[in-house]
Amino acid sequence: MxxxxxxxxxxxxxxxxxxxxxxxxxxxxxxxxxxxxxxxGFTGAPSLPEPGGEGESVPVEGLEQLVGELRSGDGPDDWYGAGVGVDFGPRAWLLTDPVLEDFDADGVADPVLEELRSLDGSDVTLGVRYDASGEDGRDEADVFTINGRSLRDPGGGPAPWEDTGPRAEADRESARAAAEDAVGDGARATGVERTGEDGWEIAVRSPDGRSYDVLLDHSGEVVDIRPGD
Structure with a gap:
């Protein structure tokens, strides 16, 4: 029991x-x-929200800030920031006097080359991405911002010199520079001729002594490179 x-x-x-x-x-x-x-007095786990939004999110690789004295080199496209070779754009484009921003903060947006020359010898802050082709990866860089102002789109958009819109007629100096760039580093133009109203024909000698005839359209775009006499 x-x-x-x-x-x-x-x-x-x-x-x-x-x-x-x-x-x-x-x-x-x-x-x-x-x-x-x-x-x-008890709190349950919160419900997680469902993923929202439409389309794809494309991350933009950040820029590194290069701070130091800006110095010019031998050519209009030869510049150094804090001792690093910096690329503001092709020489032929710089010589067309493009106007983008008031990089030197003087109240007036002048052609890019004038803005850079105004900053020559002063401290600047450049938003850059280093060129991986350099020996140590840190001795050359492409510039995207100058003192916080935009030079080119860091998100993968076309650079200003890649604009596909109508192009102005190139002058003699910008056509010469484009022809030399097309042949390669160290090339020098030895003759410049206008081919009617359609473009330019420029004789260029490379550093190894070879001669070329470079044909350009009215806007300074290279259309052909031929062996010269």
Whole structure:
């Protein structure tokens, strides 16, 4: 009889005991149903929002800040920032006097080359990406911003010199520079001729002594390079 009483009591306790604020609730009737007890003070895991938005998100690689003195070199496209060779754009483009921003903060947006010459010898902050083709990867860099102002799009858009819109007619100096760039580093033009109203024909000699005739359209775009006499 004692064993039956003990087992029955254990079943009653296991089925009807609930903790509420440290108070135990017992039911004398083993078949009595205990109502649900609501517990306060607990925070469930928040529901995570579903991914939103449409289209693809394209990350833009950040720019490194190159801070130091800007110095000019031998040519209009030869510049150094804090001792690093920096590229502001092709020489032929710089010589067309493009106007973008007031980089020297004098209140007037002048042609890019004038802006750079105004900054020559002063400290500047350049937003750059280093050219991986350099020997140590840190001696040459492409410039995207000058003192916080945009020179070219860092997000992969076309550079100013890659604009596909109508192009102005090139002058003699910019056509000469484009022809020399087309032949390669160290090339020098030895003759410049206008081919009617359609373009230019420029004789260029490479550093190894070879001669070339470079044909350009009216805007200074190279259309052909032929062996010269």
């Amino acid at each position: 004692r064993r039956r009483t003990t087992v029955l009591a254990a079943c009653v306790v296991a089925a009807t005991v609930l903790g509420v604020g440290g108070r135990l609730v017992f039911s004398e009737d083993p078949e009595h149903t205990v109502e649900t007890v609501h517990l306060d």
